[in-house]
Amino acid sequence: DLLEAELFGYEPGAFTGAGRKAKPGKFELAHEGTIFLDEIGDMPLEMQAKLLRVLEEKEIERIGGIRPIRTDFRLITATHEDLGKLVEAGKFREDLYYRVNVIRIDIPPLRKRREDIPLLIEYFLKKMKRxxxxxxxxxxxxxxxxxxxxxxxxxxxxxxxxxxxxVTSMAEGNVIRLDEILPFTAEWKKEKYKITSDYFKKVTAEAEREALLKLLEQVGGNVRKAADIIGVHRTGLYKKLKKYGLRL
Known part of the structure; x- marks a missing residue:
């Protein structure tokens, strides 16, 4: 199991595909530190039992190992599910629920903290330099x-x-406009947003680029086959590939 190998680590040759060297897992590496498990509500019941054992005994065994390894860490988890309801449905262990539900922080959905959105946009755009x-x-x-x-x-x-x-991957300049954003949200289909010439060109270009990507994948990068399928000369196809920055 990939998740178990990632969390618990493994000994050499413990399973098919295991390396020749032992690999410590995330629990072992987090000793005297902190580990974050996202979407814990999706964790299989069998893995939940193993996690509970680690939290209670503060020991792990690598896959294929026989020696217990001491580990003591702070656990932070996150989930979009209601764990209480999952417990009632038998999809989440009640004993593990009380182990992880010690200090609870409920983060409201983005639509209920709209004052954060401009700050988040500024932050993420700074990270998305061209x-x-x-x-x-x-x-x-x-x-x-x-x-x-x-x-x-x-x-x-x-x-x-x-x-x-x-939108930043498709933008031609460095100024992001509303008509460039609308195609990437559900709202762009609403009638109150009128179709403009620039908007139409943008959506058409995006669709053509995606279609070319799928076509090239379909023919294994063979330009002649791709050109024959869409009924254009190879020179014309090369121009389109250059236009959209696609490389073979």
Whole structure:
């Protein structure tokens, strides 16, 4: 089991694919430190039992090992699930629930803390500098207003990061406009946002680029086959690949 090997480590030759050298797991490496387990509500029941044993006995055994290894760490967990309901449904161990539910911090969804959105946008855009360029990203006021006050963010901060990554990867300049953001959110389909010439070109270009990527994957990078399938000359296809920055 990949998760068990990652958390507990393994001895040489413990399973097919194991290396020739022993590998300590995350629990072992976290001794006298802190370990963070995300989405603990999705952890299989069998692994929950093993985690509980580690927390109670403060010892682990590597896969294929026979020697207990002492480990004492602070555990921080996160989940989008209601663990109490999972306990009632028999999907989460009650004894483990009381072990991990000591100090609880409930983080509201992004739509309920909209004042954080401009700060998050500024933070993530600073991390998304254009390759080979030091020009910082800018974003228009109407785009900020839409992201902060109008969009409901069902995917929370992860969706915000995804939208920013996608729009910055497609942007031609360093200023992000509202019409560039709308295609990457569910709201762009609403009638109140009119289709403009620039917006239409943007959406069309994105669709063509994605189609070319899938086509090249389908033909194993064979330009002649790809050109035949879409009915264009190879020269024309090369121009399209160059236009969208696609490499074979």
């Amino acid at each position: 390759s080979g360029k030091d020009i910082p990203w800018q974003i228009t006021d109407d785009a900020i207003n839409f992201l902060t006050n109008e969009y409901h963010w069902p995917g929370n901060v992860r969706e915000l990061v995804n939208v920013l990554e996608r």
